[in-house]
Amino acid sequence: MAEDLVLDTAIRDWVLIPLSVVMVLIGVLRYFVSKLIRSDQVPDIKIVKEGQVIIRARNLRAAANFIPAKSFRARRHYYSNEENGLLHVPKGQAQNPQAQMFSDPNMAMDMMKKNLSMIIPQTLTFAWVNFFFSGFVAAKIPFPLTQRFRAMLQNGIDLSTVDVSYVSSRSWYFLNLFGLRGLFSLILGEDNATDDAQRMMQMGGFGFDPTRSLGAEKDGLDIVQHDWALPKFEQRAVAVLKKLS
Amino acid sequence: MVSKTEEEQVNRLENQVENGGGGAWEYLCLVRKLKLRRADKVLKYGFSVLNDPSKRSALGPEEWTLYEQVAIAAMDCQRLDLAKEFIKVLQRKFPESKRVGRLEAMLLEAKGLWAEAEKAHSSLLEDNQFDQVIHKRRVAMAKAQGNLAVAIEWLNKYLEIFMADHDAWRELAEIYVSLQMYKQAAFCYEELILSQPTVPLYHLAYADVLYTLGGLENLHASKKYYAATIDLTGGKNIRALFGICLCTAAIGQLTKGRNKEDKESLELQSLSALALEKAYKQRSPAKLSLLSSTLRSLKVSL
Numbered sequence: 078m079a080e081d082l083v084l085d086t087a088i089r090d091w092v093l094i095p096l097s098v099v100m101v102l103i104g105v106l107r108y109f110v111s112k113l114i115r116s117d118q119v120p121d122i123k124i125v126k127e128g129q130v131i132i133r134a135r136n137l138r139a140a141a142n143f144i145p146a147k148s149f150r151a152r153r154h155y156y157s158n159e160e161n162g163l164l165h166v167p168k169g170q171a172q173n174p175q176a177q178m179f180s181d182p183n184m185a186m187d188m189m190k191k192n193l194s195m196i197i198p199q200t201l202t203f204a205w206v207n208f209f210f211s212g213f214v215a216a217k218i219p220f221p222l223t224q225r226f227r228a229m230l231q232n233g234i235d236l237s238t239v240d241v242s243y244v245s246s247r248s249w250y251f252l253n254l255f256g257l258r259g260l261f262s263l264i265l266g267e268d269n270a271t272d273d274a275q276r277m278m279q280m281g282g283f284g285f286d287p288t289r290s291l292g293a294e295k296d297g298l299d300i301v302q303h304d305w306a307l308p309k310f311e312q313r314a315v316a317v318l319k320k321l322s
Numbered sequence: 323m324v325s326k327t328e329e330e331q332v333n334r335l336e337n338q339v340e341n342g343g344g345g346a347w348e349y350l351c352l353v354r355k356l357k358l359r360r361a362d363k364v365l366k367y368g369f370s371v372l373n374d375p376s377k378r379s380a381l382g383p384e385e386w387t388l389y390e391q392v393a394i395a396a397m398d399c400q401r402l403d404l405a406k407e408f409i410k411v412l413q414r415k416f417p418e419s420k421r422v423g424r425l426e427a428m429l430l431e432a433k434g435l436w437a438e439a440e441k442a443h444s445s446l447l448e449d450n451q452f453d454q455v456i457h458k459r460r461v462a463m464a465k466a467q468g469n470l471a472v473a474i475e476w477l478n479k480y481l482e483i484f485m486a487d488h489d490a491w492r493e494l495a496e497i498y499v500s501l502q503m504y505k506q507a508a509f510c511y512e513e514l515i516l517s518q519p520t521v522p523l524y525h526l527a528y529a530d531v532l533y534t535l536g537g538l539e540n541l542h543a544s545k546k547y548y549a550a551t552i553d554l555t556g557g558k559n560i561r562a563l564f565g566i567c568l569c570t571a572a573i574g575q576l577t578k579g580r581n582k583e584d585k586e587s588l589e590l591q592s593l594s595a596l597a598l599e600k601a602y603k604q605r606s607p608a609k610l611s612l613l614s615s616t617l618r619s620l621k622v623s624l
Contacts (some may be wrong), residue, residue, distance in 0.1 A: 130485065143550075144516060290482065
C-alpha cells in the first residue's frame with residue numbers, strides 16, 4: 078500500500094455530503110414527529126409513592142446514627158413491620174413487569190411510539206445507505222490509525238489491504254448517526270436533541286421493578302445496627318471550643 | 323440552599339443592574355434559578371425588559387418565562403393590576419395551559435378570594451394530582467388564612483405521597499412549633515436530620531424542641547444536639563452555646579441530690595460560657611454585663 082488511493086470528487090459531492098445532509102434532515106424530522114406523537118405520561122400514584130418511600134428509607138439507613146435510638150426503632154417499625162409497613166410487600170402481590178406491561182396497554186403503546194420514532198427511520202436510512210452507497214470509500218482521515226479501527230471505519234469493505242485511514246460510506250453513516258448530537262443540540266435547542274446513544278442505553282434499563290427495590294431496602298434496613306453518634310459529638314464540641322479559646 | 327459564591331454573584335449582578343450597567347436578563351435568570359425572593363427588583367427590572375420591545379423580542383421563547391416570573395413578583399408586591407395584565411398576555415398565548423391556570427389561581431389568592439382560589443386549585447389538581455406546586459399553594463393558602471389546623475392537614479396529605487420532600491417537613495415542623503405541638507415537631511426535625519445530617523440548623527432546632535419538651539432524658543439529648551451544632555458550626559453559633567449552658571443548668575437542677583454529673587459536661591458548659599464571653603467581647607461589648615449576669619444566674623462558673 079505505498080500509493081494512495083485517489084478519491085473521486087464526485088464521491089464527495091454525491092456520497093459524503095448528501096449522506097450527512099440526509100442524516101441531519103432525518104434527525105430534525107424525527108424530532109418533530111416524536112414531538113407530535115408523544116403523550117404526556119401521568120405516573121401512577123403508587124409508583125411515585127414507592128419511589129419517595131425508598132428515598133426516605135435510604136435516608137434513614139444512611140443517617141440512622143444521628144437520631145436517638147427510640148426514634149430510630151419507631152421508624153424502622155413503621156417501615157418494615159410485617160402487617161402494614163411501608164416497605165413490606167405482601168407475597169404474591171409482587172407483579173412481574175412483563176405481566177404489568179401486558180395488562181396496561183398504555184404502557185405498551187408508549188413503548189411502541191418511542192420505538193417507532195427511533196427504529197423505523199433508522200432501519201430505513203440504513204437500508205437506503207446500504208442499497209445506494211455500499212462499498213464506497215467515502216473519505217480519508219488525515220492521520221494514520223492502527224488496524225483495530227478497521228471494524229469501525231471500514232464497515233462494509235472486506236479488504237484487508239486498504240489503509241485504515243480510509244472511511245467507508247457505511248461507517249460514515251454510523252459516525253454521523255452517533256456523532257451528530259452536538260449539531261442537533263445546536264439546531265433543536267439544548268435538552269431536546271435526539272440522542273440515539275442515550276436512548277439505546279435507556280432501553281436496556283427498562284423493566285425496572287420497584288417492588289424488588291422495596292424488598293431490598295427493607296432487608297437493608299433490617300440489618301442496620303443503631304449506634305447513636307451524638308454522644309461522640311459532645312467530646313468533639315469540647316475539642317472545638319478548646320481550640321477556639 | 324444558596325451557596326456563598328452564588329450569593330455573591332447575585333449581589334454583584336444586582337449592583338451592576340442598579341447602577342445601569344446592564345445584565346438585567348442575566349440577573350433575572352439567576353434569581354429564578356436560585357429561587358430567590360427579591361420581588362421588588364424582579365418586578366422593576368423585569369418590567370423594564372418587557373416594556374422594551376427590542377429587548378423583549380431578543381429573548382425569543384424565554385419571553386414567556388419572564389412574563390411568568392414578573393407576574394409572580396408583581397403579585398408579591400401587591401401590584402395586582404400589573405400581574406393581571408401579564409397573566410392576560412400569557413393567557414392569550416397559551417389558552418389551555420395549566421401553568422397559566424396556576425397563575426390565575428394565585429392571582430385569586432392574592433386578591434384574597436379564598437373560596438374561588440380553592441376551587442381553581444382543586445380543579446387543577448383533578449387534572450394532575452402530582453402537581454407539587456399546587457399542593458403547596460393550598461398549604462400556603464390555609465396558612466395565610468390563619469387556619470393552621472387545615473394547613474397541617476394538607477401538609478400531612480402531601481407528605482403521605484411526597485415523603486422525601488424535606489422542605490415540606492420543615493414547614494410542618496415550624497407550624498407544629500408555633501402551635502406548641504412539640505412532640506410532632508420533634509418527629510419532623512428528626513426527619514429533617516435524617517435527610518440532611520450535616521445541616522447544623524436542623525440539629526439546633528431539634529435541640530430547641532427537645533429542651534422545650536423537658537424531662538431528664540430529653541434534656542440530655544438536647545445537650546447532645548447542641549453539641550453537634552457547635553461541632554458543625556465550629557463553635558460560631560451563639561444559640562447553641564447558650565443552649566449548652568441552659569441544658570446543663572436544667573440537668574443540674576433535676577439531678578440535685580444524687581449528684582453524679584460527670585466532669586465532662588461541666589467542662590463543656592464552662593467552655594461554651596467562655597466562648598460566649600469571647601464572642602460578646604468581640605461583637606457587642608456593651609452587653610457583656612448582661613451576659614455575665616445571665617450566666618451567673620445559671621450558676622455557670624467562668
